[in-house]
Amino acid sequence: MINSILKGIKAYIGTFELISKLKLWKYFAIPIIISVLTAVIIGLSAYGLSDNIGRFIANIWPWEFGKEIFISISTFIGWIVILAIGLILYKHIIMAFSAPFMSTVSEKIEAHLTGVERHSHRKTSFKEQLWRGIRINVRNLGKELLITIPILILKFIPVVNIFSTFLLFLVQAYYAGFGNMDYTLERHFKYRKSIQFVRKYRGIAIGNGIIFMLFLFIPVIGVILVLPMSVTASSINTVELLKQDNLLNQNKVVV
Numbered sequence: 001m002i003n004s005i006l007k008g009i010k011a012y013i014g015t016f017e018l019i020s021k022l023k024l025w026k027y028f029a030i031p032i033i034i035s036v037l038t039a040v041i042i043g044l045s046a047y048g049l050s051d052n053i054g055r056f057i058a059n060i061w062p063w064e065f066g067k068e069i070f071i072s073i074s075t076f077i078g079w080i081v082i083l084a085i086g087l088i089l090y091k092h093i094i095m096a097f098s099a100p101f102m103s104t105v106s107e108k109i110e111a112h113l114t115g116v117e118r119h120s121h122r123k124t125s126f127k128e129q130l131w132r133g134i135r136i137n138v139r140n141l142g143k144e145l146l147i148t149i150p151i152l153i154l155k156f157i158p159v160v161n162i163f164s165t166f167l168l169f170l171v172q173a174y175y176a177g178f179g180n181m182d183y184t185l186e187r188h189f190k191y192r193k194s195i196q197f198v199r200k201y202r203g204i205a206i207g208n209g210i211i212f213m214l215f216l217f218i219p220v221i222g223v224i225l226v227l228p229m230s231v232t233a234s235s236i237n238t239v240e241l242l243k244q245d246n247l248l249n250q251n252k253v254v255v
Contacts, residue, residue, distance in 0.1 A: 008207020099133025
């Protein structure tokens with residue numbers, strides 16, 4: 001697992017040069033706009049709601065003694081909750097609505113890496129790619145929230161909350177990497193087989209997602225570069241895995 005995570009991280013090396021070499025920047029224009037607008041909306045919402053959630057949590061403290069301290073702590077916890085949920089929504093929104101553009105990028109990277117311009121993979125339209133992206137990300141959003149809510153509850157337990165933060169980060173990373181891998185997998189597999197494939201190589205997904213999540217902590221530039229870098233890195237990894245499993249050129253669509 002550790003080696004797979006490191007492999008997912010290492011794939012980011014040289015991604016900027018590859019994007020420039022293949023002249024892929026134009027395909028990222030609309031996804032970058034989607035990313036920036038989504039980040040701004042979610043960021044403003046988080047800023048406005050954190051105080052409200054903090055005061056709501058503070059209502060469980062019935063005494064006046066230490067009330068202000070408890071409110072301050074509750075506001076911070078509220079900010080963490082909103083940030084966590086905001087990051088979840090952000091990544092699934094941008095990955096879902098960027099799917100048709102990222103699928104094209106992934107296909108061009110695959111052609112470059114294999115030297116084969118026309119693979120005998122599934123042919124999908126813009127509409128089908130968009131629907132696939134929405135379907136995958138709605139499914140992942142539901143599962144991620146089910147896992148995240150119990151982890152957020154653990155934040156109220158001293159010491160344990162340190163480990164819960166790390167666990168929460170890994171969960172977010174996995175689902176980010178999952179979405180990035182599917183841009184390549186959608187050409188080769190149908191829905192269920194793609195899910196099985198990512199589960200098999202979850203370490204690669206986590207490694208890709210770790211850098212994806214770290215990009216989001218870089219002001220402004222992070223939300224601009226996160227998709228170009230992460231999708232390129234994931235495409236490199238996923239094509240390599242398909243080659244490794246002798247699945248890259250199979251004619252039969254796997255259900």
